[in-house]
Amino acid sequence: AQTIFVKMGGNGNGTSWADAMGDLQQALKVAQAGNEIWVAAGKYTPTKDADRNISFQIPSDVKLYGGFAGNETDKNERNW
Numbered sequence: 001a002q003t004i005f006v007k008m009g010g011n012g013n014g015t016s017w018a019d020a021m022g023d024l025q026q027a028l029k030v031a032q033a034g035n036e037i038w039v040a041a042g043k044y045t046p047t048k049d050a051d052r053n054i055s056f057q058i059p060s061d062v063k064l065y066g067g068f069a070g071n072e073t074d075k076n077e078r079n080w
Contacts, residue, residue, distance in 0.1 A: 017040070024039060028057065033062065067079065
């Protein structure tokens with residue numbers, strides 16, 4: 001299992017907070033069964049335009065967690 005990190009303004013490959021992806025939709029596309037996606041606080045949209053018919057689709061057996069500041073090393077460090 002792998003953790004994919006997503007943070008507003010990120011432009012990396014998602015392997016760490018320092019190298020976080022900035023696009024949640026892209027993270028969902030590359031995620032595989034057993035992966036976790038950790039998402040830092042921010043506003044994420046499934047598309048760059050205003051099409052309200054497009055939504056996020058979480059792949060089967062992928063876990064998505066939010067509430068991160070963008071420096072945590074454990075899910076329990078999130079500040080709800």
